[in-house]
Amino acid sequence: MADRLKGKVAVVTGAGRGLGRCHALALAAEGAKLVINDLGGAVDGSGAAKGPADEVVEEIKKMGGEAVANYDSVTTFQAGENIVKTAVDSFGRIDILVNNAGVLRDRMVFNMSHEEWDTVIKVHLYGHFNTTKNACVVMRQQKSGRIINTSSAAGLGNMGQANYSAAKEGIVGFTRTVAIDMGRYGVTCNAIRPLAGTRMTLTPELFDAWKKRGMSEEQIRGMFPGPEDVSPMVVFLCTDEAANINGRTFDVGGGNIGLYTEPENFRSIFKAGMFTLDEVCNLIPKTLARGLQNPSPPAPPKE
């Protein structure tokens, strides 16, 4: 076992399976003590079970590490308090928070129920706030800490994921502000947009869709790298070498790690005074909107 994180205490949410489990094992392999949080529910958020969290705790203990389980759902503020409290009560501190818990409820927006919208926003976006706020109270006192949030490339827009892309891009806005609020206390907060094959991404619907196009099961799986490939970057972000990295977002998948840019003004028109409507309607097509492609062009009318 290596010891870059020896003596550190880490909380990973949704650590019972998939990405979360890999993050937890990777942090434990560097000497961190772990709080393994997992509700143990299905991909859509339903149900609950102690099994997933307990199994990962056992795995960590077998490798010589220390870990305790927590079975709370991240969707309530109370649970966020409780998860952080579990770390402090069990191990005396909290140095690392990896917000990873998540569910999927895909639906085209015109068919999306309020419950489908609300569930995804609560688990992902509220879930990030509930744990982070409480961890920040402790980290601020400690004058140190690391928070890693899980966003997604879906935040850049993805058909059928109005709830998920809203939550995942909201997490990026949240990350940028937590970085600003907490940086002066020696805490960094960054986000990853991971690519990995887990039960959340390798869904029956996905397999159906690609099989219809003639791909085999093995080929479909091959499009998604393993979740283990994402965790080394998560561990790196927790090290002292990463102290100047604060408020940024990374693409992480397979052997690829990329730094994302932040939105900025790209093409601009200026005037001394207020633009008139005539000016705006005349200018924008010739300037700002030149060459813009509709990502989802209207279907041609049926004959």
Added chain:
Amino acid sequence: MGERLKGKVAVVTGAGRGIGRGHAILFASEGAKVVVNDLGGAADGSGASKGPADEVVDEIKKAGGEAIASYESVATPEGGENIIKAAIDTFGRLDILVNNAGVLRDRMVFNMTEEEWDTVMKVHLYGTFNCSKPAAVIFRQQRGGRIVNTSSTSGLGNRGQANYAAAKEGITGLTRTLARDLGRYGVTANAIRPAAATRMTVSPEMEAARKKRQETGQPTPAYDITALSPDAIAPLAVFLCTDEAANINGCSFFARIGQISLMTDPAIWRSIHKDGRWTVDELCDIVPRSLAVGLVNPSPPEPPKE
């Protein structure tokens, strides 16, 4: 009166004051019939009053336009449904939805209460979905429509606004997916990050300072938010609702008086690759001299006190 939106029906949320009022008035002046929605609450979301919406309806009518008031809160799905329904019941159709309603509950994240988080989420992010979903049903049926959402430069990170940044960037993500879900039905969805002086952005102290400058004949610097008219956002919103803007879908704009910018979306910029799994040792060696070169901590740690 202009005719760019003649025959169209528009809903504008939070249209009783500030930027929303600017939208409602300009849309009406181009011939749109407008549902002026406003709960009439305070900037922190508390209270309610019919006054703000009613006043804007009166202003529109006095100028020869058509408008009705809606006093619903966007924060519930029922509220969103009712707002959209008001357009259909009164004017028989809906063509345009401008999601603008918003409140502020600023607090450093380590002090932010559950209620401060939830209120801002519900009004901005849930509010945008609560109105966009029923509008999307209608727009899909009629194979046409326009959604204009209000994001914020705060979504790029701003001290003490964890709730607001999360909500506003969530709106950005939602807008990108609305564009993709609805584009094929002839609908566009775009977002504006505005800079403007409204009761939400200008504190009493800032307003007092501006008045004092006026009295003493001192100019207000152009970068001072109190100098930025809230009416300067509406021309962009109107343009996005015209047929000429049909190719603009899923985009983000910055707008303030005298400036309109197309903004970029996040993109992968620097990257490192390995055929196989990275080790932590490799990353500790390579990342600081590749991906992280020159990265500046936006909020560096305070040096220890002497």
